Amino acid sequence: MTDPLLARAPRLRGARALFTGRAGGVSRGDHAGLNLARHVGDDEADVERNRALLAAEIGAPPVFVTQVHSARVQVLPPHGPVPAATADAQVTDRRDVALAIMVADCLPVLLSDPVTGTVAVAHAGRQGLLGGVLQNTVAAMADFGARPADLTASIGPSICGACYEVPAPMREEASAQLPATRAVTRWGTPALDLRAGAVAVLQEAGIAAEAIDAEHPCTLEDERFYSYRRQARTGRFAGVIRRA
Template sequence: MTRYESLVARAPRMRGARALFTSRAGGEGPAPFDGLNLALHVGDDPAVVHRHRLALEAEVGVPVTYLDQVHSADVVVVRSGDDPRAVRTADAQVTRRTDVALAVMVADCLPVLLADGDAGVIAVAHAGRRGLLDGVLENTVAVMQQEGARPERLEVAIGPAICGACYEVPDRMREDAARTHPATAATTRWGTPGLDLRAGAVEVLRGQGIPAVNIRSDAPCTLEDGEFFSYRRASRTGRFAGVIRRSGSSRAQGDAGASRGDVRSA
């Protein structure tokens, strides 16, 4: 198998979990999927994609569970005994397991990673415009609470995604979104209506009781930064991923966790 380098573009530190965002770097795919494309549904060579996925599994040390993402607000739980390679239709997933990593794939939408280091509950969510407005983040937090997490302990990392200054939409779409999610209303850098999904997500997460200090949302814009795939830049393109894995047992069982912060790999 090809040796892949620099799979991790960003690695936000989350207590009780290992979190990371991949980028285009480190893959072998040809244009227009050039880079570490992890999606099988975009027309790339499946053999190349599978090699990329195996390299990511080698990086995180456990099988990676993917979803059939459909821009819904549906959440699934990966429980003990579930096949980690079974692909289920949903846009968020939650687990208490330490022997699997959860992934969501994106190319402008928000990849959101969540962890409660005390309860030993982790989650990933794919929050595009439709999913964000329909409640995928609220549903994810609710399912995490059912598994023992508490909002005031949750740490959240929002990964690379298109920014409000670049996400141009029709004026009616901005108005409709702002009616329920005021923070999403934006104006692009060229003065047209836009949507700020990142600000909308922070608004939702804070409304769920997650402290602002626990929400990291400083990742790059995918349209501006060529390190990441962007559907707005090129509609025929690959997908990068947000990935999270529990680092061990809960604090009550002796897990010291990790310090907070955000680093870009060399």
């Protein structure tokens, strides 16, 4: 892998974290680059090779889940093999594995607690964000003794509010529940700012504003990342975190 650290997570403390991009992988064609997803029609051997490259970079095997835009959090067992799971967030205080979450426009959210050593990843698209995936993730971290006031967070590369056009009724429904999401595209049509929504949810959960980093590239605008809006048949990049 040449340099997968396209976007770092400077606010995260007590953890090693990175966001991958397309650079450094072996996939070809529509998935060209470091595609980490098995379900998108890519060559399976290429995906396994890419996952091995990621494991070498982060220094531990990354744990993936089957993501379904839910609000379900997988809490890893305290030791031993991690069973396959369907979930959209993961939490652990283990040092021997890394947590991964895959995206291509949705928000990859990384969380760490430098006090207890608890780390978490979450996949927050419109559905998961409104469904409470971030609240559930913070709650699962609290079960490890993590206090929201100690948490640090990074909201990684994802589609921005000026690009994420949605039908007007969808904007109304989302912004009625989470006003910070209300946005307008660069070309003047209804949009959602999921990052602003995520920041609002994390602050509401008790995380300090200065402990949240959301300054990352827009996946639709920046071709270093996979974007489902730009190309429906494409790969997935990942947010990855490991306890330091």
